[in-house]
Amino acid sequence: MPALDLSTHPxxxxxxxxxxxxxxxxxxxxxxxxxxxxxxxxALVGEGGMDQRxxxxxVGLDRSTVAExxxxxxxxxxxxxxxxxxxxxxxxxxxxxxGRRVHRRLAPRTARMNQIFLxxxxxxxxxxxxxxxxxxADAVEGLxxxxxx
Numbered sequence: 001m002p003a004l005d006l007s008t009h010p011x012x013x014x015x016x017x018x019x020x021x022x023x024x025x026x027x028x029x030x031x032x033x034x035x036x037x038x039x040x041x042x043a044l045v046g047e048g049g050m051d052q053r054x055x056x057x058x059v060g061l062d063r064s065t066v067a068e069x070x071x072x073x074x075x076x077x078x079x080x081x082x083x084x085x086x087x088x089x090x091x092x093x094x095x096x097x098x099g100r101r102v103h104r105r106l107a108p109r110t111a112r113m114n115q116i117f118l119x120x121x122x123x124x125x126x127x128x129x130x131x132x133x134x135x136x137a138d139a140v141e142g143l144x145x146x147x148x149x
Contacts, residue, residue, distance in 0.1 A: 010136075020117070021035070021117065022035075024113045024116055024117055025113060028109055028112055028113040028116065029106055029109040029110055029113050030106055030109070033102060033106060034069075036059070036061055036065065036069050037069050037072065037073055037078075038103070038106055038110065039059040039060075039061070040055055040059055040061075040066070040069050040070065040073060040079075041073065041078060041079070041095060041099055041102065041103045042059075042103060042107075043055050043058045043059050044079060044093055044094065044095045044099070045095055045099075045100060045103050048092075048093070048094040048095060049092045049093070049094060050092065050093055051084070051090050051091060051092055051093065052066055052067060052070055052091065052093065053066075055070070055093060060137065060141060070093065073099065077096055077098050077099075078095065078096055078098055078099035078102055079093055079094060079095050079096060079099050080093070080094050080095075080096055081093055082094065
């Protein structure tokens with residue numbers, strides 16, 4: 001069997017894209033705060049008081065990953081976990097003052113990184129590319145729906 005043309009395999013291209021994103025993230029945005037950590041901070045800056053499950057759903061992280069991200073952010077003093085007074089089994093999450101400062105510092109850097117990342121595409125291609133990525137990601141997440149929780 002001859003070698004496959006991996007340039008036609010979406011998983012191979014997605015891996016290459018992820019490598020490029022990781023390199024840009026560490027170079028332009030932060031070596032200390034990861035992209036998933038920023039996504040959680042961003043969700044909580046937008047709407048504090050969510051529980052861990054809701055945050056995971058909002059940012060597209062599975063249960064174990066969001067738990068680890070939240071633990072690391074809490075350990076660094078960027079968010080607080082507080083028992084829900086209405087439901088003791090549930091904790092609600094809020095960014096700390098330091099978490100909001102980190103978010104304010106990194107948000108413009110993420111915008112710059114996105115400009116670089118999408119730079120090879122014109123404005124129309126960028127919109128189409130993002131829409132197609134969202135559609136594929138949403139479809140795949142729908143397949144594993146029972147896994148998140």
